Amino acid sequence: MTGRFLDRARAEAYRERGYLFPVPAVSSAEARDLRQETEDLLGRTRDQPHVFQYTFNVPHLVLPGVHALVRDSRILDPVESLMGPNLLLWSAGFFIKEPHTTDFVGWHQDLRYWGLDDDSREITAWIALGDVTRDNGAMRFIPESHRHGMVEHRDTWLDSNQLSRGQELAVDVDENQAVDVELKSGEMSLHHGSLYHSSPANPSASRRIGLALRFITPEMRQVVGEADYATLVRGEDGFGHFRPEPEPAFDLDPAGLLEIDAMLREMNAYYYAGAEEKAPEVGARRVRTR
Numbered sequence: 001m002t003g004r005f006l007d008r009a010r011a012e013a014y015r016e017r018g019y020l021f022p023v024p025a026v027s028s029a030e031a032r033d034l035r036q037e038t039e040d041l042l043g044r045t046r047d048q049p050h051v052f053q054y055t056f057n058v059p060h061l062v063l064p065g066v067h068a069l070v071r072d073s074r075i076l077d078p079v080e081s082l083m084g085p086n087l088l089l090w091s092a093g094f095f096i097k098e099p100h101t102t103d104f105v106g107w108h109q110d111l112r113y114w115g116l117d118d119d120s121r122e123i124t125a126w127i128a129l130g131d132v133t134r135d136n137g138a139m140r141f142i143p144e145s146h147r148h149g150m151v152e153h154r155d156t157w158l159d160s161n162q163l164s165r166g167q168e169l170a171v172d173v174d175e176n177q178a179v180d181v182e183l184k185s186g187e188m189s190l191h192h193g194s195l196y197h198s199s200p201a202n203p204s205a206s207r208r209i210g211l212a213l214r215f216i217t218p219e220m221r222q223v224v225g226e227a228d229y230a231t232l233v234r235g236e237d238g239f240g241h242f243r244p245e246p247e248p249a250f251d252l253d254p255a256g257l258l259e260i261d262a263m264l265r266e267m268n269a270y271y272y273a274g275a276e277e278k279a280p281e282v283g284a285r286r287v288r289t290r
């Protein structure tokens with residue numbers, strides 16, 4: 001096979017440990033351009049919470065660079081090596097840690113709050129837009145923790161925890177086992193939806209930006225929310241479990257944005273299912289990630 005498909009040893013390493021890195025994704029020049037495009041849009045829309053939220057939560061629908069990236073074979077080939085030829089992008093989102101800030105991401109498993117029914121059918125590709133190091137808040141993974149299945153989490157609602165409910169694992173995590181996911185700009189890591197992972201604050205002088213792309217296979221189902229959306233990025237969808245995502249005709253096309261609002265409301269239904277606090281209004285100032 002040509003392209004960027006993983007060889008057997010790397011695919012096996014992913015299955016053993018629940019993650020793989022570094023995996024080359026885009027060139028450092030492309031990563032720099034995408035970072036610039038993102039920072040420009042976020043800077044321009046800082047005072048428009050609605051638009052700011054789109055950039056964070058559905059960047060593939062509002063940023064041309066991300067729209068192209070989610071279909072890029074340099075990202076999809078390695079993912080196909082692990083999940084097969086039919087791939088949907090279920091979501092995309094930025095994780096940004098501003099310099100000298102205390103924001104962190106608590107220990108968690110991704111699939112706990114997404115309402116999806118099968119943890120063997122989801123992978124995150126996390127692409128570094130700028131070098132990511134221990135000093136600026138690189139992710140940390142616990143090897144083989146994906147084998148524990150889904151475990152209990154608790155909601156902390158801490159503002160400094162970037163996750164939607166400030167959630168964290170309610171089981172002990174042996175941080176001595178943790179691996180720092182240091183990446184050069186343009187590289188990515190791949191991780192399993194049940195892997196224990198977190199990331200500490202960024203005390204450094206530089207902003208840390210990562211773009212997380214969540215891929216699933218079409219057999220997956222949304223079992224908590226009423227409806228869910230995804231974009232077919234490779235192969236075929238023989239199941240139709242997900243509604244197609246709106247495709248704005250141009251960057252921040254207002255017609256597309258109405259549909260995106262409806263989509264974000266559906267997302268809130270499963271992210272906040274059973275939570276004590278209500279989901280924030282779509283377009284609210286606070287931007288939480290997953």
Ligand SMILES: O=C(O)CCC(=O)C(=O)O
Pocket residue numbers: 095105110124126137138139197198199210212
């Ligand atoms: O970027 C981070 O610090 C955390 C990202 C994360 O938890 C994820 O992509 O699943």
